[in-house]
Amino acid sequence: MDTCRAAVITEHNKPLTIQQVPIPKLDPGSLLVKITASTLCGTDVHRWHGPLSDGDTLPIITGHEPCGTIEEIAGERTDILGNPVKRGDRIVWSYVACGSCYYCTVALQPCICPGRASWGHNRSDEHPYLLGSCAEYMYVPPECLIIKVPDEVSSASAAASACAYRTVMHGFDRLGAIKSTETVVIQGSGPLGNFATAVARDHGAKQVLTIGAPAARLEVTKRMGADAVLNLEEITDPKDRRKWVCDHTDGRGADIVVQVANNMAVPEGLTMLRDGGRFVNIGAGGNANISVRSLPQEMIFHTIRSGEPRHWLQAIDFLASRKKTFPFEDMITASYKLDQINDALQAMASYQVVKAVINF
Ligand SMILES: [Zn+2]
Ligand SMILES: [Zn+2]
Secondary structure (H helix, E strand, O other), X not given: OOXXXXXXXXXXXXXXXXXXXXXXXXXXXXXXXXEEEEEOOHHHHXXXXXOOOOOOOOOEEOOOOEEEEEEXXXXXXXXXXXXXXXXXXXXXXXXXXXXXXXXXXXXXXXHHOOOOEOOOOOEOOOOOOOOOOOEOEEEEOOOOOEEEOOOOOOHHHHHHHHHHHHHHHHHHHHHOOXXXXXXXXXXXXXXXXXXXXXXXXXXXXXXXXXXXXXXXHHHHHHHOOOOEEEEOOOOOOHHHHHHHHHHOOOOOOEEEEEEOOOHHHHHHHHHOEEEEEEEEEOOOOOOOOOOOOOXXXXXXXXXXXXXXXHHHHHHHXXXXXXXXXXXXXXXXXXXXXXXXXXXXXXXXXXXXXXXXXXXX
């Protein structure tokens, strides 16, 4: 076996092609993983539509949310908890920060390391070829930390932990404790919004209010623990949405706002936050002119990028330990095969599905 099938972007906005891509020789400490599921993310759609600002060049294998079983290990490896891993183990694995720059060594903020390695945007015609998740196999560089996936977590949910869910865990990690008296507003009812709703509920908020659309997504949101939901398609005036939050909070506004929709939602989210509140901005929505008339007094504003290896572990732990409380599988709403990749991306691009998975 020297090649495997992969979904490759050869031209922006044009259908992806299924190509045979070389399987590389393993460097010491690296792994070859047979992919079991790859979930798709909004970023995959953006990269397909046009080059992102990070200077990627084509061809690339799309996808950066993989889960798979170990096919081969070059040498001995342990997981993030120090346990040995072996062929056949089902795993997810972290991105890799450089470990030697200012952000890695002094600031201890590896997610903003400029030399960080990540997947889904690497050239498929250059070694080690297999760094996108919509492929039968992926190469796992030696520096990656490995997280084993317990039996009670599906491959699709584990794959979603490799981007969406671990970023949410990072956000709540930075936010810190939520008091039992606090109201949390979640802006967004996609995979991040619904997962954030569950985490806020679990972390002990007095009430969780989630704002999103369409109605079908909000039905999932309710099952994920929202005390109340607001449908943006029905309540179209931001003033009415702010009033809805105030009506639930004795007129003060929310103690915590978690924005996971898009940077454009930040100004509205700030109007929903009480003075002294905390704002967590997880939107990956790219550039936005964030213009506000005034900021809440004494607020704290966190912006979150990606996740550290421990957040992968936290997401997997949460999925496993809260499986009986939250219907996580309801968030994966459409399943495709690799050769249906164009249908899957199109469905994501048109918001027909909450989260699409490619099952192998
Ligand atoms: Zn992503
Ligand atoms: Zn670094």
